[in-house]
Amino acid sequence: MSSDANNNCCSGIIELVVIEQNIPKCPVCREAGRLVKNVTVRHIVNKEFLESINNLDFAICMNESCNTVYFSLDEHVIIEKKQVKEPIWYKNDADPKYACYCNKVTFDQVKDAVRSIGNKNMNKVIEYTGAMKNCQCEIYNPLGICCHETIKKAIDEA
Numbered sequence: 603m604s605s606d607a608n609n610n611c612c613s614g615i616i617e618l619v620v621i622e623q624n625i626p627k628c629p630v631c632r633e634a635g636r637l638v639k640n641v642t643v644r645h646i647v648n649k650e651f652l653e654s655i656n657n658l659d660f661a662i663c664m665n666e667s668c669n670t671v672y673f674s675l676d677e678h679v680i681i682e683k684k685q686v687k688e689p690i691w692y693k694n695d696a697d698p699k700y701a702c703y704c705n706k707v708t709f710d711q712v713k714d715a716v717r718s719i720g721n722k723n724m725n726k727v728i729e730y731t732g733a734m735k736n737c738q739c740e741i742y743n744p745l746g747i748c749c750h751e752t753i754k755k756a757i758d759e760a
């Protein structure tokens with residue numbers, strides 16, 4: 603167990619919990635999605651779609667090759683990659699691929715940091731890149747969750 607587990611920058615965010623049989627499925631690819639808050643969707647969709655977002659419940663498609671980003675749980679509203687303001691980091695052609703959306707730190711910057719520092723120390727990488735400062739992941743991260751896990755993934759890939 604590493605001390606990195608305590609680096610969560612958004613301890614105030616209450617995670618949405620889903621029971622197994624209610625995992626939302628993307629209406630386009632039928633793969634599992636993940637619940638996101640309405641407020642997260644609102645901040646990331648292009649403004650012409652705000653009206654259709656209304657106060658619906660949404661999930662995000664986790665399939666890296668699917669063009670769908672958000673879908674309403676009633677499946678009436680589908681928001682695609684080209685209809686959001688930021689590239690979704692895990693989708694195939696995401697460019698740039700952000701690890702920390704709040705501070706616009708990319709996977710490449712994290713990997714460069716690991717090379718410059720010479721090791722994979724999470725705290726040093728965060729300090730070097732400026733990631734996880736004044737985070738508001740609930741509205742800037744497309745999944746509405748803390749970027750800590752994504753930064754860790756980028757470090758692991760380095």
Ligand SMILES: [Zn+2]
Pocket residue numbers: 628629630631632633663664665668669670
């Ligand atoms: Zn999908």
